[in-house]
Amino acid sequence: MGVDITLIWAVIIAFGIMMYVVMDGFDLGIGLLFFTVRDKEERDVMMNTVAPVWDGNETWLVLGGAGLFGAFPLAYSVVLSALYLPLIVMLIGLIFRGVAFEFRFKAHERRRHLWDMAFIGGSLVATFAQGVVLGAFIDGLPVRDHAYAGGSLDWLRPFPLFCGLALLAAYAQLGATWLIMKTEGELQAHMYRLSLRLAWTLLAVIVLVSLWTPLAHAAIAHRWFSLPNLLFFSPVPVLVALCFVAKLYALAHRHTVTPFIITLMVIFLGYSGLAISLWPNIIPPAVSLWDAAAPPESQLFSLVGALFILPFILVYTAWSYYVFRGKVRVGDGYH
Amino acid sequence: MDTQATTAFFLARIQFAFTVGFHIIFPAITIGLASFLVVLEALWLKTGREAYRDLYHYWSKIFAVNFGMGVVSGVVMAWQFGTNWSRFAYFAGGITGPLLTYEVLTAFFLEAGFLGVMLFGWNRVGRGLHFLATAMVSLGTLISTFWILASNSWMQTPQGYRVIDGRAVPVDWLAVIFNPSFPYRLAHMAIAAFLATACFVGACAAWHLRRRNDNAPIRTALSMAMWMAVIVAPIQAVVGDQHGLNTLEHQPAKIAAIEGHWVNVPGQPSPLVLVGWPDMKAEETRYAIEVPVLGSLILTHSLTRQIPALKSFPPEDRPDSTIVFWSFRLMVGMGVLMILMGVWALVLRVRGALYSSRAFLFFAQYMGPAGLVALLAGWVTTEVGRQPWVVYGVMRTVDATSPTPAVQLGLSLALFVVVYFALFGTGIVYILRLVRKGPQPHEGERVRHGGAGRARTPARPLSAASEDGDEHRQSSDAQR
Ligand code: HDD
Ligand code: HEM
Ligand code: HEM
Numbered sequence: 001m002g003v004d005i006t007l008i009w010a011v012i013i014a015f016g017i018m019m020y021v022v023m024d025g026f027d028l029g030i031g032l033l034f035f036t037v038r039d040k041e042e043r044d045v046m047m048n049t050v051a052p053v054w055d056g057n058e059t060w061l062v063l064g065g066a067g068l069f070g071a072f073p074l075a076y077s078v079v080l081s082a083l084y085l086p087l088i089v090m091l092i093g094l095i096f097r098g099v100a101f102e103f104r105f106k107a108h109e110r111r112r113h114l115w116d117m118a119f120i121g122g123s124l125v126a127t128f129a130q131g132v133v134l135g136a137f138i139d140g141l142p143v144r145d146h147a148y149a150g151g152s153l154d155w156l157r158p159f160p161l162f163c164g165l166a167l168l169a170a171y172a173q174l175g176a177t178w179l180i181m182k183t184e185g186e187l188q189a190h191m192y193r194l195s196l197r198l199a200w201t202l203l204a205v206i207v208l209v210s211l212w213t214p215l216a217h218a219a220i221a222h223r224w225f226s227l228p229n230l231l232f233f234s235p236v237p238v239l240v241a242l243c244f245v246a247k248l249y250a251l252a253h254r255h256t257v258t259p260f261i262i263t264l265m266v267i268f269l270g271y272s273g274l275a276i277s278l279w280p281n282i283i284p285p286a287v288s289l290w291d292a293a294a295p296p297e298s299q300l301f302s303l304v305g306a307l308f309i310l311p312f313i314l315v316y317t318a319w320s321y322y323v324f325r326g327k328v329r330v331g332d333g334y335h
Numbered sequence: 336m337d338t339q340a341t342t343a344f345f346l347a348r349i350q351f352a353f354t355v356g357f358h359i360i361f362p363a364i365t366i367g368l369a370s371f372l373v374v375l376e377a378l379w380l381k382t383g384r385e386a387y388r389d390l391y392h393y394w395s396k397i398f399a400v401n402f403g404m405g406v407v408s409g410v411v412m413a414w415q416f417g418t419n420w421s422r423f424a425y426f427a428g429g430i431t432g433p434l435l436t437y438e439v440l441t442a443f444f445l446e447a448g449f450l451g452v453m454l455f456g457w458n459r460v461g462r463g464l465h466f467l468a469t470a471m472v473s474l475g476t477l478i479s480t481f482w483i484l485a486s487n488s489w490m491q492t493p494q495g496y497r498v499i500d501g502r503a504v505p506v507d508w509l510a511v512i513f514n515p516s517f518p519y520r521l522a523h524m525a526i527a528a529f530l531a532t533a534c535f536v537g538a539c540a541a542w543h544l545r546r547r548n549d550n551a552p553i554r555t556a557l558s559m560a561m562w563m564a565v566i567v568a569p570i571q572a573v574v575g576d577q578h579g580l581n582t583l584e585h586q587p588a589k590i591a592a593i594e595g596h597w598v599n600v601p602g603q604p605s606p607l608v609l610v611g612w613p614d615m616k617a618e619e620t621r622y623a624i625e626v627p628v629l630g631s632l633i634l635t636h637s638l639t640r641q642i643p644a645l646k647s648f649p650p651e652d653r654p655d656s657t658i659v660f661w662s663f664r665l666m667v668g669m670g671v672l673m674i675l676m677g678v679w680a681l682v683l684r685v686r687g688a689l690y691s692s693r694a695f696l697f698f699a700q701y702m703g704p705a706g707l708v709a710l711l712a713g714w715v716t717t718e719v720g721r722q723p724w725v726v727y728g729v730m731r732t733v734d735a736t737s738p739t740p741a742v743q744l745g746l747s748l749a750l751f752v753v754v755y756f757a758l759f760g761t762g763i764v765y766i767l768r769l770v771r772k773g774p775q776p777h778e779g780e781r782v783r784h785g786g787a788g789r790a791r792t793p794a795r796p797l798s799a800a801s802e803d804g805d806e807h808r809q810s811s812d813a814q815r
Contacts, residue, residue, distance in 0.1 A: 052451030055406060059447045063439045065413050070436040073428020073502075080417025080424070081737035087418055088747045091411050092754055098407040099758050102400065106765050146425055146501075152740055294429040295504040302433035309440045316448040323452055323459055 005303055006293045009071040010282070012306055016067055018271055020060035022174070022264060027054055029175020031097055031123025032168060034116065036194065042187045043116065045328050047101065049182040052324045054101060056317055058094070070302045074146060074292040075282045082141045082148040083133050086155055090129035096122030127171050128164040135163030138213060138278070140285040159212060166205040170267060173198040177260035182328050192251060195259060199247050206240060206270060213277060219285065220277045233276055240269050344736050346744040347419045350751060352718070356711060357755050358412055361405035363710055366480060366525070367532020368398045369473035371559075376469050380462060385777065386551040393552065393774035394536075397766055399454055404762045406447075408755075419744075423725055423735035426502050430511055431486045438482035446475035480525055488517035490726050491717070492585045498729070515585055519578040520717075526571045527713065530673060531706025533563035537676075538703025541696040543773045552774035554690055557699070561689070565677030572670055576633075583634055586727060587643035589720035592656040593663045594630060595620040597645045604631035605642045610664075613656035618646060620656075654722045662715040669709035676702055 027050040037043055050057075068076040080087060100119035107115055136155035143149055176195040180188055214221035224233055243266045250258040278284050282292045293299060372395055379387035413435065416424045424432075452460060452468040460468070495510025496503045505511050537560030543553050583590045591597075595613040596605060597620060607630040611623030634642045645653055676699060683689040725732040 052455050055403075055450055056444070056447040058406070058410065059439065059443050062410060062413050062443055063436075065417075066432065066435040066439045068432075069416060069424060069428050070432030070434075073425050073432055076417045076428060076432070077421035077424035077737075080414060081421035081739055084418050084737070084739045085743055085747070087414060088750070091414060092750060094410060095407045095754060095758060098403065099762060102403045103761060103765065106400070147421065148738060152738075152743060294432065295499070295502075297505045297508075298429035298433050301505065301508050302436045305437050305440055309444075313440070313444045313448065317444075320448055320451050323456055 005296060005299045006071075006289050008303060009067070009293075009299055010289050012303075012310070013064060013067045013071065014275065016060050016063040018268070020057070020064055021271070022267060023053075023057035023060060025171045025267070026050070026174040026178040026260075027057055028097070028123045028127050029171040029173070030179065031119050031175075032127065032172045033175050033179070033191075033194065034120045034123075037187070037190065040112075045183055045187060046179060047104070047119075049179065049328045051101070053317075053321060054098075056320065058098070067302075067306075071294050071299050072282055072289070072292045073294050074143075074287065077146075078141060078143055078148045078283055078287075079137065082150060082152075083136055083155055084152060086129045086132045086136070090126050090133065093122045093124070093126030093129060097126060098122075123171075124168070127168050131164035131167030132160045134167065135160030138163070138274070138284065139216070141283050143283060143287055159216065162212070163209070166209055169198060169201045169205050170270075173202050173263050174260075174267065177263045181257050181260050184327055184329070192254065196248070196251050199244065199251065202266070203244050206266075210237070210273065217277075217285070223277060223279075236269055236273050236276070240266060243269070339741055340736075343739065343741040343744055344733055346741055346748055347736055347739070348732070350744065350748045351415055351419055353748070353755070354408065354411055354415060354751060356714070357759060358405070358408040359710065359714060360707055361401050361408060362476070362479070363528045363531045363707060364401050364535060365398070365405050366476040366528035367530075367535075368394060368401065369469075369476045370529065371532060371536065372398060373470050373473045374559075376466050380466060386555045389552045389774050389776060390556055395454060397769050400762060400766050400769070402446075402450065404759055408759070411751075417737075418739070419737055420725070420735045421737040423730065426730055426735070427490070427726055428502075430489060430496060430503050430505050433505075434482050434486040434489070434512070438479055438486075442475045442479035442482065445478065446472050449475070477525070480528070481521060484521045484524055485512045485514075485517055488520045489514050491520070491721055492516040493726050493729055503726070503729070516578075516581055519574065519581050522574050523571070523578050523713075526567055526574060527706070527710045529563060529567055530571060531710050533560045533567070534673070534702050534704070534706035536560040537564065538700045539770045539773075541699035542770070544690055545693070545696045545700060548773055549690065550774075550776050552776060556774065557690065558684075561677065561680035561684070561699075564673055565681050568670065568673040568677050572674065575667070575670065579634065583642070586721070588645070588648045588652060589654060589659070590634065591643045591645040591648070592654045592659045592720055593716065594634075594642060595623065595656050595660045596630065596642060599641045599644045599647075603641075604628045604637075604639055605634075605644075606630050607633060608660075611660075613660045615653070615656060620660075652723065654720045659716045659720045662712040662719070666709045666712040666716065669705045669712070672702065672705060673709075 030046050030050060034043060034046065037046065065076070068079075096118045100115045100122060104112060104115040104119065132155055136157075139155075139157065139159055141148060141150060141154075173195065176191045176198055179191045180195065183191070214224055223229060243262050247259055247262045247266075250262060280288045280290075282289045372391060375387050375391040375394070378384070379391060416428075416431070449468040449471040452465065453472050456465055456468065489511055492515045493503075494514050495507040496505050498504070536556055540553050540557035540560065543549075544557065579590065579593075592613070594605075595608045595611055597618055599605060604627070606625040606627045608620055609624045609626060611620040611625075613620045628638060630642050631637060631640055645656060679695055679698070680689060683692050683695055689695070721727055723731050723733070725735045
């Protein structure tokens with residue numbers, strides 16, 4: 001058996017999207033939490049915790065897009081044209097979020113609140129739209145003759161919309177636990193309280209999605225609940241439950257780093273659950289990774305680069321996080 | 336095609352042209368300023384002259400604002416191939432996709448990874464590391480130029496592929512990347528970015544000198560920008576000429592449209608139309624003022640050979656001559672003005688009047704946008720001249736669309752227009768505000784860095800541009 005390049009590419013793209021969800025997840029989450037904090041200085045601190053790394057975080061989204069384009073052009077063209085409106089809305093949300101980050105510190109005092117609103121609104125819209133895209137994707141996109149064959153408003157259904165809300169909870173939880181790690185004092189105490197509530201919300205959301213998907217999709221139900229799969233996959237929900245308990249414990253005992261780590265694990269588990277449900281499709285319900293693969297010449301060419309360069313990227317990204325390590329305090333800049 | 340589809344097609348093109356046209360403005364300045372900053376930091380490390388360090392800190396703020404806008408408008412571009420041109424994405428994804436992937440891996444991550452340190456790390460890391468960060472960001476912008484132009488040039492002059500089962504399959508990657516128009520386009524575009532930046536930097540310095548805000552950093556900036564103009568603008572004209580010859584070989588219809596040249600009289604050399612109004616319906620160039628033989632001379636470098644004529648291409652294969660005729664002349668006109676500016680600056684320099692000639696400073700100030708105007712005009716020439724093909728000779732633009740309905744395209748286009756003008760308009764105002772403040776002597780000393788203690792000190796790319804609360808308020812008040 002030769003090496004399956006298509007599979008390796010699927011793993012790389014899944015990894016890229018995962019990195020995106022985690023990294024941009026916490027900085028979008030900070031945008032979502034902005035409206036619960038009124039104090040100007042505390043808002044500055046919140047922003048400053050992600051400021052030097054924000055751009056790198058978003059680049060993972062670009063990698064996801066470009067990787068899909070290069071390795072699975074069919075998936076890129078079908079998914080992007082099927083989900084046109086939510087994606088455009090997401091991009092516009094990201095623009096508002098991005099420039100607000102930036103213009104906020106440049107604006108006159110009087111206009112500052114406008115950029116705060118742009119920051120909150122942009123994060124909200126982008127997150128919700130990403131959730132809708134995810135939900136519509138899980139629900140499946142019909143494909144005929146290498147093109148999307150459904151309606152252009154098919155994503156406007158309860159499940160995708162619910163996924164939009166679910167992602168809001170997940171990102172907010174990531175953001176809150178990140179801030180626990182990077183801040184102190186009143187702001188941190190506020191984040192502890194919020195995290196506790198968000199932990200419950202997130203649990204409820206995960207349970208709902210995990211029930212809803214198999215109920216709505218017989219194939220997914222079959223994947224999970226037939227033997228012996230049930231045995232193989234049961235660690236996933238068990239681990240989610242364990243993580244939840246551990247998170248409550250860590251929050252109660254005022255741990256600073258653990259809540260964030262545990263949230264990362266929960267997101268990772270949810271993500272693997274999704275992969276189990278959808279495998280081996282890249283456009284559910286019917287197009288598999290291999291059906292959508294680019295010609296092997298294309299995949300091999302970019303794979304060489306990806307395998308060689310990704311380690312370097314991880315190293316200098318880590319270095320940049322390291323340079324800006326530690327707590328951020330009121331009045332701190334990174335200069 | 337029914338009207339629905341025609342409208343959708345039209346809207347998709349407008350949307351792409353609008354978003355990419357906005358995007359390219361920021362990268363052009365990013366590319367130029369990044370290299371400028373490397374030079375400034377290197378000179379500062381080498382000579383220790385303060386003017387260099389002050390200029391570095393001044394321009395890095397403007398760089399930061401501009402970079403941020405380049406990123407957010409660029410993220411939109413990366414998705415547009417799928418949202419607006421899904422059939423193109425399916426057909427050519429196996430070729431342009433990997434090129435874009437390489438751009439992300441080798442360029443975007445490099446820029447993003449070192450940007451934080453470049454903008455906020457002056458005192459967090461040592462001098463050498465900081466210089467490395469600046470150099471890496473700048474390298475990233477140039478690598479980015481390399482890949483995106485490889486991709487675009489492949490669409491202009493495709494080679495190294497075979498069409499199998501309705502999609503393009505690469506057979507020779509070196510041939511794909513180093514396709515015939517790529518070297519010319521890469522050189523022409525990189526130089527265009529440098530020139531656009533030189534015009535911008537020079538205009539900023541001239542504006543201050545005209546207001547008698549005269550200090551060492553400002554003089555240094557003007558001098559450096561004018562060296563750039565005098566050396567590089569003529570090179571650009573030569574590169575552009577070579578580029579044109581290359582296009583003549585590979586896309587003759589584009590050249591015919593650029594020249595507004597409709598028919599060849601057998602046995603006679605072709606004239607050059609200086610001005611006129613190409614009329615696509617009447618198939619002629621109205622009000623044409625022609626110079627006999629010159630067309631043959633410039634494009635074939637001979638007195639006898641003819642240049643291609645539009646009527647020898649079937650009507651459905653002709654690009655819109657009215658647009659490219661004028662966009663091309665606009666670009667060349669700007670190029671000529673830049674050469675003039677460079678020469679004039681050189682003469683003044685020799686006479687020791689570079690910083691005091693009112694007429695010259697006036698001219699240099701108004702040349703500020705000239706580089707960007709030429710650059711946009713150049714892209715319009717290239718892209719409109721490629722029509723009706725999206726991959727030249729292989730796939731027509733009409734066949735490249737997505738199934739998205741016109742209503743949604745119209746809606747999103749309206750959104751883009753409103754959002755871009757509002758947000759990027761504000762960003763440009765912020766940049767101009769920074770420009771007006773001007774580089775301050777000893778500016779670099781005040782960049783104390785080192786962490787805590789300054790409210791409002793931002794830690795974002797763009798926010799590096801913030802006027803640092805208290806320390807600078809005095810000087811900026813004095814300016815106002
Ligand atoms: C000649 C250069 C050039 C050209 C023709 C383009 N770009 Fe660009 N782009 C850059 C040069 C650049 C840059 C200099 O690398 C930028 C500008 C500011 C920045 O942050 O990087 C950038 C940013 C940028 C980003 C954000 C990168 C990040 O997250 O850091 C994306 C996704 C794109 N671009 C994608 C595109 C696409 C799909 C284009 C084609 C339609 C395109 N660009 C044309
Ligand atoms: C960055 C500077 C660029 C500018 C200003 C620019 C400008 C334009 C314009 C004005 C059109 C519309 C032509 C028409 O509708 O008649 C167009 C079309 C197009 N361009 Fe570019 N372009 C640029 C770069 C690129 C690059 C780098 C790529 C590819 C990698 C690209 C791909 C396309 C595609 C796919 C179209 C087809 C859509 C269409 O024909 O309208 N462009 N561009
Ligand atoms: C002064 C003489 C110049 C000549 C003879 C010239 C020639 C050309 C030609 C023939 C093209 C079209 C190539 C094609 O699509 O096949 C082009 C494109 C272009 N020009 Fe120029 N040009 C000149 C000056 C400039 C200047 C001063 C700038 C900007 C500062 C500029 C920026 C561009 C850009 C961005 C493009 C599109 C990208 C490309 O195809 O290279 N040009 N030029």
